[in-house]
Amino acid sequence: MLSRTADHLFWMARYIERAENTARILDVAHRTAMLPDEDEGAVARLWFAPLNICGSAEGYEKKYGLVEAGNVTRYIALDPDNPSSIYSSLMQARESARAVRGAITTEMWEIINSMWLDLKRMLPSLDQANLDGFFDWVKERSHLFRGVTLGTILKDDALYFIRLGTFLERADNTARILDVKYHILLPSVADVGGAADYYQWGALLNSVSAQEAYRKIYRDSITPMRVAELLILRADMPRSLHACLNEVDSTLEVINGSTGREARRLAGELHAALHFTRIEDVFAHGLHEYLTDFLARTHQLSNEIHDAYLSLKDDKIPGGIRPDRFQLQLQSTSP
Amino acid sequence: MVKMNQVGSVNAFDEMHGFDGVTRSQYLDVAKHLLSLPVDSLGQKQRDAELLFRRMGITFAVYGAAAEEERLIPFDVVPRVFGAQEWQRLEAGLKQRVKALNMFLHDIYHDREIIKAGVIPAEQVLGNSMYCAAMQGVDLPNQVYAQIAGIDLVRVAENDFYVLEDNLRTPSGVSYMLENRNTMMRLFPQLFTQHTVRPVAHYPQLLLQTLRESAPAYVENPVIVVLTPGAYNSAYFEHAFLASQMGVELVEGKDLFVSGHKVYMRTTQGPQQVHVIYRRVDDDYLDPLAFKPESMLGVPGLFDAYCHGGVALTNGVGTGIADDKSTYLFVPQMIEFYLGEQPLLSNVPTWRLDRPDDLSYVLEHLPELVVKEVQGSGGYGMLVGPTSAKAEIEAYRARILKNPAGFIAQPTLALSTCPTMVESGVAPRHVDLRPFVLSGKEIRLAPGGLTRVALAEGSLVVNSSQGGGTKDTWVLEE
Numbered sequence: 001m002l003s004r005t006a007d008h009l010f011w012m013a014r015y016i017e018r019a020e021n022t023a024r025i026l027d028v029a030h031r032t033a034m035l036p037d038e039d040e041g042a043v044a045r046l047w048f049a050p051l052n053i054c055g056s057a058e059g060y061e062k063k064y065g066l067v068e069a070g071n072v073t074r075y076i077a078l079d080p081d082n083p084s085s086i087y088s089s090l091m092q093a094r095e096s097a098r099a100v101r102g103a104i105t106t107e108m109w110e111i112i113n114s115m116w117l118d119l120k121r122m123l124p125s126l127d128q129a130n131l132d133g134f135f136d137w138v139k140e141r142s143h144l145f146r147g148v149t150l151g152t153i154l155k156d157d158a159l160y161f162i163r164l165g166t167f168l169e170r171a172d173n174t175a176r177i178l179d180v181k182y183h184i185l186l187p188s189v190a191d192v193g194g195a196a197d198y199y200q201w202g203a204l205l206n207s208v209s210a211q212e213a214y215r216k217i218y219r220d221s222i223t224p225m226r227v228a229e230l231l232i233l234r235a236d237m238p239r240s241l242h243a244c245l246n247e248v249d250s251t252l253e254v255i256n257g258s259t260g261r262e263a264r265r266l267a268g269e270l271h272a273a274l275h276f277t278r279i280e281d282v283f284a285h286g287l288h289e290y291l292t293d294f295l296a297r298t299h300q301l302s303n304e305i306h307d308a309y310l311s312l313k314d315d316k317i318p319g320g321i322r323p324d325r326f327q328l329q330l331q332s333t334s335p
Numbered sequence: 336m337v338k339m340n341q342v343g344s345v346n347a348f349d350e351m352h353g354f355d356g357v358t359r360s361q362y363l364d365v366a367k368h369l370l371s372l373p374v375d376s377l378g379q380k381q382r383d384a385e386l387l388f389r390r391m392g393i394t395f396a397v398y399g400a401a402a403e404e405e406r407l408i409p410f411d412v413v414p415r416v417f418g419a420q421e422w423q424r425l426e427a428g429l430k431q432r433v434k435a436l437n438m439f440l441h442d443i444y445h446d447r448e449i450i451k452a453g454v455i456p457a458e459q460v461l462g463n464s465m466y467c468a469a470m471q472g473v474d475l476p477n478q479v480y481a482q483i484a485g486i487d488l489v490r491v492a493e494n495d496f497y498v499l500e501d502n503l504r505t506p507s508g509v510s511y512m513l514e515n516r517n518t519m520m521r522l523f524p525q526l527f528t529q530h531t532v533r534p535v536a537h538y539p540q541l542l543l544q545t546l547r548e549s550a551p552a553y554v555e556n557p558v559i560v561v562l563t564p565g566a567y568n569s570a571y572f573e574h575a576f577l578a579s580q581m582g583v584e585l586v587e588g589k590d591l592f593v594s595g596h597k598v599y600m601r602t603t604q605g606p607q608q609v610h611v612i613y614r615r616v617d618d619d620y621l622d623p624l625a626f627k628p629e630s631m632l633g634v635p636g637l638f639d640a641y642c643h644g645g646v647a648l649t650n651g652v653g654t655g656i657a658d659d660k661s662t663y664l665f666v667p668q669m670i671e672f673y674l675g676e677q678p679l680l681s682n683v684p685t686w687r688l689d690r691p692d693d694l695s696y697v698l699e700h701l702p703e704l705v706v707k708e709v710q711g712s713g714g715y716g717m718l719v720g721p722t723s724a725k726a727e728i729e730a731y732r733a734r735i736l737k738n739p740a741g742f743i744a745q746p747t748l749a750l751s752t753c754p755t756m757v758e759s760g761v762a763p764r765h766v767d768l769r770p771f772v773l774s775g776k777e778i779r780l781a782p783g784g785l786t787r788v789a790l791a792e793g794s795l796v797v798n799s800s801q802g803g804g805t806k807d808t809w810v811l812e813e
Contacts, residue, residue: 002590003601099566101575102585110390117389157603257604309603 001157005103007310008096009158012104012112013165015093019086020142021173025050026076027135028207033069035199047072053176054084070128077134078126086138087123090116105152108145115141156256163251164305171244171298174208178231179291182224201227208239228287229279241294242274248301260308266301270294348492349763350415350753361418361811368526369413374760377412380522381756384410387518409804410515412522413754415766415786419813422782425488425496425770428679429780431670433484433772436501436657438673440480443656444470454672455665460656464710467618467653469625473642476549477776480651481658483542483613484772485509488680490751497683497748499767501666503658504650505615508785508805509771510573513538513580515807516783533782533810538771539580541779542613546581548775549647550610557610557647559583560600562591564616564632574615588616593636596645611647612637618652660709660743661687683748689740697744698735701728705795706735706744719795721747750795753806755788765789767797768808782810 029050033043047067051057056075059082064071079085094116097109104112126134146166153159181204201222205211210230217234218226235242249271252264282290348354351362358366369377388407417425442449443460444467450457460466485506487499516535520527543559550557563574565587578585590600591609599606614621620630625638640646656662664685667678686693686704697704706718718731735742752763770784786806787797797803 001603002584002586003603004587004590005584006603095566100585101572102579106391114390161603255603259604 001103001161003310005100006157006161007306008100009103009161010165010305010310012093012096012100013162014169015089015096016112016142016145017166017169018084018173019089019093020139021170021177022054022076022084022086022089023135023138023142024207024209025053025177026073027132027139028203030073030132030135031206032200032203043069049180050076053173053180056082056084059083073128073131077131078123087119090119103158105148107148107152111141111145111148115145160251160255161309163247167244167247167251168298168302168305170239171241171248172295174231174239174241174244175291175294175298177204177207178228179288179295182228182287198222205230210237210239213237225279225283228282232282232290233274233277233279235275242271245271245274252305255309260305263301263304263308266297266304270297270301347749347763347765348490348751350490350751350766353493359418361416361809364526364529364531365414365416369523370754370761377756377761380412381410384412384518384522387521388514391514408511409790410518411755411788411790411804411806412519413756413761414519414807414809415753415768416809416811419811421494422810424494424679426780426782428496429486429770429772430778431674431676431679432486432498432501432666433481433774434778435670435673436484436503436666437479437481437774439669440503440651440654440657441475441478442673444473444480444653449669449672452672454668455662459661459665463656463659463662465653465655465659465662467656469638469642470651470653474644475651476552476647477774479549479774481654482545482549482649482651482774484774485769486772488768488770489683489748490768491748496680498663498666498680499683500660501658501663502769503654505617506769506771507570507573507615508769508787509538510576511805512771512781512783512785512808513576515785515805519807531812533812535781535783538781539577541773541781542577543581543583545773545775545779546611546613546649549649551644551647554610558608559611559613560586560591560609562586562588562612562614562616564588564620568615570615577613583613588630588632588634591634591637593634593640596640596643598634598637598640598646609646611649613649618655621648621652660707664743683745686744688735688742688744693744694735694739698732701732703747704744705747706731706742709741709743715801717796719747722793722795747795750789753786753788755790755804755806757790757792762792764792765795765797766806783808 029046032046044067047069048057051060051067051072054076060067060072060075063075063079063081075082075085077086080087080091082088094112097104097112101109122134149159149162153162181200198221201224202211205214205222205227208231213234214222214226214230217230220226230237230240232241234240235246237243245267249264249267252260252267351358351365353359372380385407388410439449447457447460449455450460481503483506485502485508487502488496489499490496512535526532546559547557550559559581560583561574561578561581563571563585565571568574575585584590584600586600586609591612592599592601592606594606598609598612600609616632619626620632622633622635622638623630624635626633637646637648638652641648641652663682664687667682670676670678686697688694688697697706700720701718702720702723704718704720706720708716718728720728723731750765750767753766754761755764757764766786766788768784768786770780773779786808788804788806789795789797790802790804794802
């Protein structure tokens with residue numbers, strides 16, 4: 001597969017996943033905002049969190065200054081000036097898809113294209129009152145895209161690079177959500193069990209569609225440590241770090257060719273660590289420190305993948321060029 | 336209005352009704368199943384079609400329009416229909432013409448017999464800016480230069496077709512031929528159930544076959560790619576479409592590099608050699624080392640690799656010498672010279688304004704004529720005398736006088752019309768036809784082509800950049 005094509009597929013998938021996660025984050029903020037407020041500071045913290053998770057705090061501050069619900073929502077959801085808004089993510093996903101039209105199926109293209117066209121059509125009529133529906137729409141479209149992808153695309157490198165993009169982005173987002181929420185929610189580890197706390201943690205679980213899974217697995221009240229365990233270490237929880245790295249690790253194994261050894265090593269290491277770590281160790285190390293380290297390492301992994309597969313540099317033909325198909329055939333048929 | 340009618344619908348041959356208003360036999364099905372629908376529901380089909388095109392992203396960019404603007408080429412739901420026999424005649428004429436054009440190109444870049452024989456003046460070829468001296472003596476697979484040719488035809492009567500122009504560089508529009516058919520089959524499945532319309536969907540397979548045959552002779556199983564200028568090119572949709580239909584990579588210049596007269600693409604598994612490049616990048620931009628140094632679209636060293644036989648380019652380099660509007664005048668003589676046959680398709684009678692007699696005739700009759708730039712394309716920079724205001728004609732006269740050799744003139748042809756959905760209902764609109772002729776080891780074409788329609792009443796300009804639309808083109812089984 002062309003490196004440029006792989007690059008576009010990887011980023012197309014990342015941007016779709018990013019749009020979905022951003023919608024989830026905003027959705028939770030909206031739901032949480034409906035709970036009774038304690039004080040002004042809590043409201044500001046509540047709305048600062050999504051800015052922080054999405055890496056949009058600096059841009060927002062320049063444009064608006066004070067944190068205010070409507071502005072935060074608009075900036076993160078719909079602002080073309082914000083490179084990580086849902087709007088920008090969908091635009092970039094579509095631009096990437098457009099650049100590799102031939103490498104994705106017609107059905108995939110139609111979903112991604114109509115997603116963008118619908119967004120542009122809806123844009124003028126979107127406001128605070130109907131944003132709930134909008135967040136659901138983004139999630140549904142992202143689900144649809146994933147379903148259509150799995151249902152129509154050939155299982156080859158194109159799918160593998162799409163999956164790499166999806167799961168690296170998801171791992172990154174889950175780690176960020178957990179990190180930022182944890183800071184807000186947990187002034188002291190001892191302070192657990194209150195009703196507000198229950199709703200807050202419940203909202204976090206909701207944001208990653210983990211509320212039902214939590215109930216099924218633990219059948220008990222929500223505690224921070226279990227939430228962290230569920231979202232970091234449970235391999236059967238689709239948005240956990242462990243599940244994401246499972247996918248990344250196994251996908252790197254099946255990509256054709258012998259490049260990317262360093263990426264494989266890194267992914268294997270990360271995956272093994274998640275596999276064998278206990279949640280008590282994570283808390284002993286410090287959850288924030290643990291997540292910061294995880295984010296740094298996934299970033300490094302993303303860079304390794306870029307260097308090994310996606311970049312256009314390096315004209316040098318290594319010692320021998322990979323024999324192309326007809327040469328291989330010749331070799332295999334010769335006595 | 337009166338003026339429009341002189342060139343417009345009144346005295347034009349109608350694809351459906353001929354000259355006398357009687358429905359021609361190939362249109363009976365269309366009349367019965369499609370045009371019998373109420374105008375409202377036809378209009379609804381038209382809107383459905385637009386939605387389909389928009390969703391599929393079949394759009395094109397217009398030069399000079401805002402970068403992110405993507406327009407749809409209007410699609411008309413009333414098909415243009417050929418009977419089996421009239422198509423057979425066209426097909427024979429097209430193959431003959433393209434064969435002669437390729438023989439001409441090989442001759443010009445080798446022994447120049449046609450010049451020695453005095454059939455074409457040397458200065459017509461060697462003094463032409465489209466002549467590519469670097470191609471002299473370069474041997475190409477199958478001796479074919481234009482593997483993909485788009486021949487623009489117009490009709491003026493039941494049996495009278497004229498070739499308006501040969502497109503031998505990077506002709507586009509074939510994706511519309513395919514998607515128009517797709518759309519018609521989705522909108523009117525009942526029209527196709529009797530299987531009387533010959534399919535065109537195998538065009539990508541014909542193209543792939545042609546490209547495989549065009550590989551350097553020593554390659555057994557060639558790696559083929561489509562080279563596009565990129566996502567912002569007006570025909571990008573088509574490039575991506577054809578690559579995916581053929582199952583080959585769509586590459587940009589930056590995906591390729593040259594080493595030791597061989598061309599490689601950069602892949603996730605390292606460099607892979609490429610043997611045939613179906614390039615949709617103009618000659619000038621192919622290789623910054625050989626042509627325009629500022630080109631960012633090309634591949635340094637590509638032309639040199641091509642000349643050494645390390646890679647095949649389709650179409651070949653330097654084909655512009657054969658589809659230039661001044662060379663066009665000689666195509667009938669080429670057919671006689673190379674094939675010893677009478678041309679089956681006629682040229683439009685043409686005045687060359689570098690000839691004093693022609694010039695003075697044309698200047699006297701500007702309001703009746705169509706005048707074109709020799710180098711122009713896309714319907715830009717032409718004068719359609721009968722529909723132009725006096726001031727426009729005078730302005731054009733001044734342009735001609737500055738450089739007469741840069742222009743040719745032709746009579747205003749009463750292009751045939753075809754029933755077309757317009758705001759006021761179904762009305763006749765002028766059409767042309769671009770079939771696509773493929774030349775590998777043999778010459779092939781899909782039964783059909785791209786029918787373009789001038790949507791404005793009385794207009795003769797069918798180019799999509801100038802408000803033209805397209806129709807599905809049917810060739811019926813015998």
